[in-house]
Structures are given as C-alpha cells and as structure tokens.
Amino acid sequence: MPADGGIGAATPRREDVRFLTGDGNYTDDINVRGQAYVHFLRSDVAHGTLDKIDTQAAAAMPGVLRIFTGADFEGVGGIPCGWQVTDKHGEPMQEPAHPVLAQGKVRHVGDPIAAVVAETAAEARDAAEAIEVEISDLPAVTDMKAALEDGAPKVHDDLSSNLCFDWGFVEENKAAVDAAIESAAHVTTLELVNQRLVANPMEPRVAVGDYSRAGDEHTLYTTSQNPHVIRLLMGAFVLGIPEHKLKVVAPDVGGGFGSKIYHYAEEAFVTFAAKALNRPVKWTSSRSEAFLSDAQGRDHVTKIELALDADNNFTAIRTETYANMGAYLSTFAPCVPTYLHGTLMAGNYKTPNIYVNVKAVFTNTVPVDAYRGAGRPEATFQLERVIDKAARELGVDPIALRRQNFVTEFPYATPVAVEYDTGDYTATMDKLEEIADLAGFEARRKESEKKGLLRGLGVNCYIEACGIAPSALVGALGARAGLYDAATVRVNATGSISVMVGAHSHGQGHETAFPQVVAEMLGIDAAQIDIVHGDTSKIPFGMGTYGSRSLAVCGSAMVKATEKIIAKARKIAAHLMEAAEADIEFKDGQFTVAGTDKSVAWGDVTLAAYVPHNYPLDEIEPGLEETAFYDPANFTYPAGAYACEVELDPETGKVTVARFAAADDFGNIINPMIVDGQVHGGIAQGIGQALLEHCVYDENGQLLTGSYMDYAMPRADDLPFYSVDHSCQTPCTHNPLGVKGCGEAGAIGSPPAVINAVVDALQSGGHNVTHIDMPASPARVWQAMQG
Amino acid sequence: MSQVSMTVNGKPASGEIEGRTLLVDFLRETLGLTGTHVGCDTSQCGACVVHVDGRDVKACAVFAAECDGAEVVTIEGMAAPDGTLSAVQQAFQDHHGLQCGFCTPGMVMSAAALLDQNPNPSEAEIRDYLEGNICRCTGYHNIVKAILAASGQDVSKIAAE
Numbered sequence: 018m019p020a021d022g023g024i025g026a027a028t029p030r031r032e033d034v035r036f037l038t039g040d041g042n043y044t045d046d047i048n049v050r051g052q053a054y055v056h057f058l059r060s061d062v063a064h065g066t067l068d069k070i071d072t073q074a075a076a077a078m079p080g081v082l083r084i085f086t087g088a089d090f091e092g093v094g095g096i097p098c099g100w101q102v103t104d105k106h107g108e109p110m111q112e113p114a115h116p117v118l119a120q121g122k123v124r125h126v127g128d129p130i131a132a133v134v135a136e137t138a139a140e141a142r143d144a145a146e147a148i149e150v151e152i153s154d155l156p157a158v159t160d161m162k163a164a165l166e167d168g169a170p171k172v173h174d175d176l177s178s179n180l181c182f183d184w185g186f187v188e189e190n191k192a193a194v195d196a197a198i199e200s201a202a203h204v205t206t207l208e209l210v211n212q213r214l215v216a217n218p219m220e221p222r223v224a225v226g227d228y229s230r231a232g233d234e235h236t237l238y239t240t241s242q243n244p245h246v247i248r249l250l251m252g253a254f255v256l257g258i259p260e261h262k263l264k265v266v267a268p269d270v271g272g273g274f275g276s277k278i279y280h281y282a283e284e285a286f287v288t289f290a291a292k293a294l295n296r297p298v299k300w301t302s303s304r305s306e307a308f309l310s311d312a313q314g315r316d317h318v319t320k321i322e323l324a325l326d327a328d329n330n331f332t333a334i335r336t337e338t339y340a341n342m343g344a345y346l347s348t349f350a351p352c353v354p355t356y357l358h359g360t361l362m363a364g365n366y367k368t369p370n371i372y373v374n375v376k377a378v379f380t381n382t383v384p385v386d387a388y389r390g391a392g393r394p395e396a397t398f399q400l401e402r403v404i405d406k407a408a409r410e411l412g413v414d415p416i417a418l419r420r421q422n423f424v425t426e427f428p429y430a431t432p433v434a435v436e437y438d439t440g441d442y443t444a445t446m447d448k449l450e451e452i453a454d455l456a457g458f459e460a461r462r463k464e465s466e467k468k469g470l471l472r473g474l475g476v477n478c479y480i481e482a483c484g485i486a487p488s489a490l491v492g493a494l495g496a497r498a499g500l501y502d503a504a505t506v507r508v509n510a511t512g513s514i515s516v517m518v519g520a521h522s523h524g525q526g527h528e529t530a531f532p533q534v535v536a537e538m539l540g541i542d543a544a545q546i547d548i549v550h551g552d553t554s555k556i557p558f559g560m561g562t563y564g565s566r567s568l569a570v571c572g573s574a575m576v577k578a579t580e581k582i583i584a585k586a587r588k589i590a591a592h593l594m595e596a597a598e599a600d601i602e603f604k605d606g607q608f609t610v611a612g613t614d615k616s617v618a619w620g621d622v623t624l625a626a627y628v629p630h631n632y633p634l635d636e637i638e639p640g641l642e643e644t645a646f647y648d649p650a651n652f653t654y655p656a657g658a659y660a661c662e663v664e665l666d667p668e669t670g671k672v673t674v675a676r677f678a679a680a681d682d683f684g685n686i687i688n689p690m691i692v693d694g695q696v697h698g699g700i701a702q703g704i705g706q707a708l709l710e711h712c713v714y715d716e717n718g719q720l721l722t723g724s725y726m727d728y729a730m731p732r733a734d735d736l737p738f739y740s741v742d743h744s745c746q747t748p749c750t751h752n753p754l755g756v757k758g759c760g761e762a763g764a765i766g767s768p769p770a771v772i773n774a775v776v777d778a779l780q781s782g783g784h785n786v787t788h789i790d791m792p793a794s795p796a797r798v799w800q801a802m803q804g
Numbered sequence: 805m806s807q808v809s810m811t812v813n814g815k816p817a818s819g820e821i822e823g824r825t826l827l828v829d830f831l832r833e834t835l836g837l838t839g840t841h842v843g844c845d846t847s848q849c850g851a852c853v854v855h856v857d858g859r860d861v862k863a864c865a866v867f868a869a870e871c872d873g874a875e876v877v878t879i880e881g882m883a884a885p886d887g888t889l890s891a892v893q894q895a896f897q898d899h900h901g902l903q904c905g906f907c908t909p910g911m912v913m914s915a916a917a918l919l920d921q922n923p924n925p926s927e928a929e930i931r932d933y934l935e936g937n938i939c940r941c942t943g944y945h946n947i948v949k950a951i952l953a954a955s956g957q958d959v960s961k962i963a964a965e
Binding site (some may be wrong): 035 | 836839931962
C-alpha cells in the first residue's frame with residue numbers, strides 16, 4: 018500500500034482544509050466582473066390564470082435593467098424530462114410543457130412568473146415587489162386521489178387528466194400474484210404514507226450565467242451534482258446552444274442529496290439573460306425560495322399486501338402506490354416511483370410472485386423527484402413494515418421470519434426484473450445482532466420502564482440497486498440518457514497525475530478516495546495524484562454523482578484508464594531497459610525486468626514519455642494520458658440490516674432514538690472513514706423522516722412548512738451516536754473494484770427500523786397500534802395511544 | 805449609505821453600507837470573506853456564525869451597522885498565520901466532522917465558542933449547544949466526536965466510527 022494511503026486506508030480528507038478555513042469555492046462565492054442580479058417573482062397561489070403582468074412601475078425602479086416574463090420565452094424550449102415511462106397499456110406517460118417562466122397559468126406556489134434583473138440583489142428584490150400581477154384563482158388539487166376523481170381541477174388543461182401514468186410491474190406477473198394471494202394461508206395488508214420531504218442541502222441553489230459576445234460562448238456556474246447532464250439538457254433542449262459554446266461549472270457544492278441533479282428553470286434563465294443583456298447574471302436562492310423551487314422527495318401513498326403460506330414462507334407481494342409528481346415533471350421524476358421502486362420490491366427475500374402498480378399524479382405542488390434513496394426508501398419502508406406487521410399477526414419473531422425468507426443463493430433473479438449478483442443477508446443480520454447487542458435489549462427495556470418510559474426495538478433489512486446502469490437497459494426502460502461514466506488519467510512528465518472524472522463530489526470526498534485507488538494501482542503516493550471534477554471544459558463527458566454510483570461507475574472508468582496507462586508505461590519501460598515487454602514486472606512504482614536487478618522508476622518512464630529521446634516512437638505515441646468510458650453490466654446491490662431502539666414518553670408521545678446500529682455490506686471499501694460518514698448522514702436523514710420531517714401543503718396548495726421554523730430538520734440534540742459496521746463484504750462481481758456504493762443506504766434502511774421500534778414500544782405499553790405514519794411526532798404518537 | 809468600521813480577524817475593515825445591510829453580507833460582499841455562509845433566512849441554520857466581541861453570533865441576524873467598532877472573527881481568522889489549524893479545526897479533519905463543508909464554518913465557530921465557555925463539555929452539552937447549527941451531511945456523529953476530542957476527552961470508546 019502507498020505510504021500515504023491506498024485502498025482500505027482511512028485517509029483524512031484533503032478537501033477538508035479549504036472547507037475548514039473558509040477557502041472553499043462555492044457557487045455563491047463566485048462573482049463575475051460586471052454581474053447583475055436576478056430576483057424571481059413567484060406565484061403566491063397554487064393554481065390560477067395569469068391575467069395580467071404589469072411591469073411598468075417596476076421597470077422604473079432604481080437599478081432595474083430588464084424584467085422578463087413568460088412572453089420573453091416563447092419559442093424557447095421548456096425544461097425537459099429525462100425519463101419516459103410507458104404505462105401498463107403500452108402508452109407513453111402524459112408529459113406536460115414546463116416553461117422557464119410561467120405562461121398563461123401558474124400551477125404551484127413558487128412557479129416563477131417574472132424575473133427582474135437589476136444592478137444589485139436588493140434592487141431586483143425591491144422592483145419585483147412593484148410588479149402588478151393579476152391572477153384569477155382556480156381550484157387547486159394537492160391530494161392525489163382527489164386529483165384523479167372525475168371533474169377534478171386539471172393541473173394541465175391540455176392533458177386528458179391529472180394521471181401521468183398507470184404503471185404495472187411486471188404486468189405479466191399480475192395473474193399469478195392475484196392467484197397466490199387468493200390461495201394464501203395468511204395475508205397481511207398495510208396502508209401507509211411515505212410523506213413528502215425536502216432534501217435541504219445546506220447550500221441553497223445558485224446559478225451565475227456569463228456570456229462572451231466575441232466568441233458567442235456561454236458559461237454557467239451552478240450548484241449541480243452533474244454538470245454534463247445540465248449542459249446536455251439545457252444546451253440541446255432549452256436554449257439551443259451547442260456543447261462547444263457552453264461550459265457548465267459546478268465548483269464546491271454544499272450537498273445535494275438528489276435535489277441538485279435536475280435541470281432547473283433558474284439555470285436556463287441566467288444563461289438566457291446573460292446573452293440578452295450581455296452581462297453576467299447571478300441568482301442566489303434564499304432558503305424560503307428553495308422550499309418553493311427545489312424538487313421535493315418521496316410523497317407516496319401505498320397499499321401493500323404480503324401473502325404467506327402455512328409455513329410462513331412469503332408467496333406473493335402486491336402493491337398499489339400513488340406517487341405525487343407535483344405540477345411539472347422534474348428531470349428524473351417518472352423513474353423514481355417506477356424503476357427505482359418497483360425493482361426493489363423483492364427486498365432481501367425470495368418471494369416468487371410480485372406485482373407493483375404505480376399511479377403517478379399531477380398536483381398543484383412543487384415538483385417531486387429523487388431524494389436520497391429515491392424510490393428505494395419507499396420500497397423498503399413498505400416491505401419491512403408489512404413484514405413486521407405479519408410477524409405480529411402470526412405471533413412469530415420478526416427477525417426469524419426475515420431470516421427464514423432470505424435469498425441465500427446468488428445470483429438471484431427476482432420477479433421484478435433485476436438480478437442480485439452477490440450478497441449474504443444472514444451475515445449482516447448476524448453482525449447486526451452482535452453490534453446492536455440485541456441480547457441486552459430486554460434489560461435495557463426494564464431500565465427504561467423504571468424511568469416511566471416505553472422502550473421499543475425495531476429491526477429491518479434493506480437492499481438497494483446502485484450505480485444505475487447499464488445504458489442499454491435503462492434506455493429500454495425509458496431513460497433519455499446513457500448512464501456510463503468517464504475518467505481521463507493525465508500523467509505529467511515528472512510522474513504526478515491529474516485524474517479528470519465525470520463524477521462530482523459534493524461532500525462524498527472523491528478528492529481523497531479516488532486518488533487512493535490510483536495510488537494503489539501504481540504503487541505511488543496518493544499525494545502525487547489530484548482529482549479534477551465539476552467543469553465540462555476540463556473533464557470527459559460523465560453523468561455525475563447520484564444513486565451511489567460514483568465509485569462503482571466512474572471509479573471503474575478510472576481503473577480502466579489507469580490500466581491503459583500501466584500497459585503503455587510497461588512498453589516504455591521495456592524499451593528503456595532493452596527487455597521484452599512480457600518480462601516487465603510493475604510493483605510499488607518500479608518497473609523491473611523479471612529475474613534481474615534491472616529496474617526503472619515510475620518517474621523515469623513518465624519523463625521518457627514526454628521527453629522521448631530514447632523512446633519506441635515507431636510503436637507508440639509520446640505522452641501518457643488515457644481516457645476510459647465505463648458502462649456497467651448490472652446495478653450493484655448493497656444490503657444490510659439495521660436496528661433502532663427508541664424510548665417513548667407515554668405522557669407526551671415524544672420518541673427519542675436511544676440506540677441505532679447498522680450492519681452494511683458495501684462490497685469492498687476504499688476509505689472506511691468516508692463510508693462511515695456516509696452511513697451516519699443517511700441514518701440521520703432516515704431518522705429525520707421517521708420522526709421529524711414533513712412537507713405539508715394545505716388544501717389550497719399553500720406550503721405550510723416553508724422554512725426551518727416549520728420544517729423540522731434533524732438537529733444534534735435529536736440524534737444519538739450510531740454504531741455502524743461494514744465488515745460483511747461480498748464484493749460486487751461485475752465491476753473491477755468490487756464496490757457497491759454506500760451513499761444512500763442509511764436513508765433507505767433506517768425509517769422502517771425507527772417505526773418498527775415505535776410500534777414495538779407502543780405494543781409493550783399495551784396499546785394495540787399496528788402502524789403509525791411518519792413522522793411519528795409526539796402529537797401523532799399521543800393520538801395513537803388514545804385510540 | 806453610511807460608513808462602518810470594525811476589526812475583522814485582527815485587521816481594520818470598513819465600507820459603505822445601507823442601513824439594511826446584514827453583517828453577513830458586509831463580510832461576504834464588501835470584504836470578500838466568503839467563508840461565512842448563508843444557509844437560511846430565518847436565523848435557524850447557523851452556517852453564518854462568527855464571533856463578535858468574543859461572542860458567537862449569527863451574522864445573518866445582526867446589521868453591519870450594529871458592529872461598528874466591534875472585534876469580529878470569522879472562519880478565515882481561526883487558523884494560525886502560518887496556516888496551522890486550530891485545535892477545533894484539526895479535530896474536525898481528524899474525525900471526519902465535515903462532508904460538503906457548507907455548515908462547517910458555523911460549526912467550527914460555534915464549537916470554539918462552546919469550548920471557550922465550557923472547556924470540558926459532555927456529549928449532551930455539545931448536542932444542546934449545537935441546536936442552532938444544522939448539518940445535513942454528517943448526522944452530527946463525527947461533529948460531536950470532534951468537539952469532544954478537541955476538548956481533550958477520550959473518544960476511543962464512542963460507538964464505531
């Protein structure tokens with residue numbers, strides 16, 4: 018291993034020093050000379066006809082440069098959707114137009130109506146308040162089932178209804194599933210809500226558009242998880258700018274959790290306006306604006322049925338889910354409740370018959386898209402809750418019921434179209450029982466009871482599909498993009514290396530972990546290697562970071578490119594030592610002729626590549642730089658088992674997480690410290706969903722939770738220390754690193770553990786509560802105890 | 805517009821401001837000290853915490869004009885002049901107390917203020933003190949651990965990292 022950390026080392030993060038000293042370079046820290054500022058006037062009603070926009074008085078306000086409305090964007094493309102779902106009848110989903118600025122109607126609170134560009138941000142804001150807007154209110158729909166009733170107000174007048182699609186998966190399974198449920202010894206049914214959440218990365222979105230008239234060149238600085246995706250979507254579908262005239266830069270980005278994947282109207286606006294005004298234009302979202310304009314997450318209403326035979330083997334699962342799309346289709350919205358959700362309904366269990374139905378619905382709310390886990394938390398929550406409920410109904414131990422039904426042989430083809438390559442669910446459950454000290458639970462429960470508190474234990478498993486791929490498969494499923502990634506390894510003359518990657522780091526520590534891989538492969542110090550990311554003019558075309566894909570997909574591309582480097586370097590070394598290439602051994606940064614003491618160092622070879630005085634120019638080119646694109650053969654399937662213990666105060670209904678343990682199988686691990694951190698953060702978001710967070714609209718479509726005063730973010734005093742372990746490792750079989758991805762596991766695996774624990778606590782207190790919807794707030798828990 | 809003068813990270817700083825200019829905007833926009841961040845607009849998230857006359861203050865909740873004559877320290881003033889990190893900063897790196905880094909300046913400034921007041925805080929005291937600093941990445945585990953470590957306490961017994 019390299020002295021400063023190769024694969025498996027808990028190397029401290031090199032990016033930390035700039036973040037700890039105020040030297041980060043976030044998008045709002047970027048100020049382009051001469052920039053103007055835009056403020057968006059947003060709809061304060063959820064649904065209405067835009068009758069009049071009078072900008073005359075506002076345009077005369079100090080500092081105002083120009084006011085844009087929807088009329089300025091006629092003939093300009095709308096915000097595109099990147100995934101087309103085909104419904105159960107073989108018809109394409111209904112896909113409404115999504116203008117950059119509202120045209121004719123407003124469809125959710127926060128829909129942008131006008132954009133004021135002024136010399137200062139304060140002047141733009143002041144002028145926006147002077148715009149006179151007349152809107153005729155229309156009835157709004159926020160409830161999905163109400164939105165599908167005959168005569169419901171239509172969010173989009175040109176669509177036949179508010180139904181985006183009615184999807185069956187796998188439609189051919191349906192008859193067998195119905196029959197299996199009909200003939201089952203026991204069927205457990207559960208109706209539940211997976212509530213709407215807001216991703217809330219701590220850095221609000223920012224976009225700066227710049228334009229050079231001389232070269233007709235555009236630059237967009239934006240808070241994105243995937244700058245090439247933004248360049249493609251905005252350039253090709255919205256503004257008609259060819260790639261070589263459009264640079265997208267996503268510098269340090271302060272968290273994303275999915276919400277910064279998508280192409281947003283504000284990005285297109287600043288790019289458009291910078292050219293129209295021939296001035297840089299900057300937009301910085303306030304947090305209030307973020308609540309009204311960042312794509313939100315989850316928002317499913319589900320009925321799940323689990324059928325078991327007389328020996329408690331799972332025989333069938335049938336689900337019906339309503340998935341809220343909001344008012345427009347965000348970039349990947351249609352794939353979240355379908356291919357990221359239906360494909361995971363087998364979980365860790367060998368259930369032979371599964372059918373998933375999803376009705377995606379338009380409502381007068383902020384668009385919904387992927388949020389950490391994206392479809393997989395929704396699948397896991399249903400499945401792991403219904404299994405717990407079944408165990409109670411049958412009077413069996415919930416852990417034993419899970420163990421009995423585990424998939425134990427791999428590869429395993431599920432009835433929902435995916436094939437798990439590897440896993441060991443018994444091992445992670447064993448590990449969980451150890452690290453969570455489940456044997457000591459009853460003693461801890463007695464201690465809690467002495468304090469007048471109820472204590473509950475919740476255990477569950479999860480599986481996820483990460484590194485979303487292969488391109489041919491996702492294309493067949495409706496993706497309008499490939500899902501490969503790319504890396505360029507540029508070796509410099511003195512042996513130092515820049516690796517340009519398509520993945521984007523916004524908290525994941527790529528700048529530290531990726532060099533560990535290359536350093537290990539080359540046997541040189543990681544300090545000699547830097548990662549370049551986030552700038553389309555510097556990096557190869559990659560698809561960015563989401564879905565726990567960076568190391569599994571982009572890391573694999575980096576390995577492939579490094580392998581090409583090594584292959585070429587061996588040829589150079591062979592030439593330098595006048596030996597046959599087949600005799601060259603490469604270890605610890607030294608090329609040696611096998612069986613001799615002849616060797617040349619890494620730096621000798623790299624120098625020769627760039628100063629090719631003694632060089633096999635008739636065989637190979639000078640220089641040492643290679644690019645690889647990598648398109649995975651399959652998803653990866655991280656899995657694990659989680660345990661939560663809660664204390665519940667029966668006087669108030671307040672639930673406190675007393676202990677939390679997670680045993681994960683992520684395959685091979687590059688940097689265990691970073692992996693631990695990813696799991697911690699995911700768990701906190703999952704506990705947040707289970708106990709605190711809830712994005713609420715009233716019946717008129719007004720957002721009631723539009724700030725941190727109303728939307729309960731998890732804080733330090735809401736959470737315990739976590740016990741996490743990833744020593745169970747079944748390496749992925751189809752990528753060169755054997756890695757599976759760890760970014761979302763915590764958020765996927767933790768909500769059912771918490772709710773299972775809450776139900777257990779209530780039952781221990783003699784309350785016949787079989788389910789409680791999230792968030793299990795004191796009010797809800799107290800109410801449940803009264804029933 | 806009016807003139808405001810203060811000492812920021814030990815150096816005199818002044819500028820023309822509007823009455824409504826917040827301290828955080830003065831630091832970021834006028835002085836170019838972009839280490840102090842704005843994460844919300846309701847004084848909840850704590851990404852903008854700085855020290856004013858020795859006290860930790862949310863810079864989004866103070867007018868720049870109120871700080872006329874004050875001693876202000878921002879995240880840029882926490883490391884030694886040669887770049888050596890302060891004990892709190894170093895502990896955050898050693899214990900992976902940050903991921904995206906956006907809340908980090910406020911976390912470091914709050915943690916430093918806590919340790920000034922209470923050099924040996926308990927886990928519960930740390931969690932309570934950080935109630936006004938939101939982090940979305942770390943789940944707080946490694947932040948709390950880093951602050952315990954920065955105070956010289958043994959963190960080796962804390963549940964697996």
